[in-house]
Amino acid sequence: MQTAREDSAGNGVxxxxxxxxGSTVRVRAVTxxxxxxxxxxxxxxxxxxxxxxxxxxxxxICLVCNVRLGISxxxxxxxxxxxxxxxxxxxxx
Numbered sequence: 001m002q003t004a005r006e007d008s009a010g011n012g013v014x015x016x017x018x019x020x021x022g023s024t025v026r027v028r029a030v031t032x033x034x035x036x037x038x039x040x041x042x043x044x045x046x047x048x049x050x051x052x053x054x055x056x057x058x059x060x061i062c063l064v065c066n067v068r069l070g071i072s073x074x075x076x077x078x079x080x081x082x083x084x085x086x087x088x089x090x091x092x093x
Contacts, residue, residue, distance in 0.1 A: 017076035025081035032078035
């Protein structure tokens with residue numbers, strides 16, 4: 001399994017399929033074929049959109065625009081994300 005890499009600003013960059021459940025991430029890019037990328041953007045996976053990963057099993061379930069969506073791990077692997085606030089998993093008080 002790949003690990004997150006750092007971009008030029010020092011932010012961790014990975015795919016949505018690799019993010020930790022419970023973490024909030026920001027979409028950097030959708031690297032799917034054009035027709036799939038259009039559909040993912042229609043569902044809310046747009047650049048700079050915040051996404052909260054709820055579970056990561058057979059399906060990746062996340063919260064996008066206040067809606068729970070389930071997508072395949074393959075599709076989640078085509079969504080490049082960066083961590084928000086420098087952490088992959090949000091800490092709860």
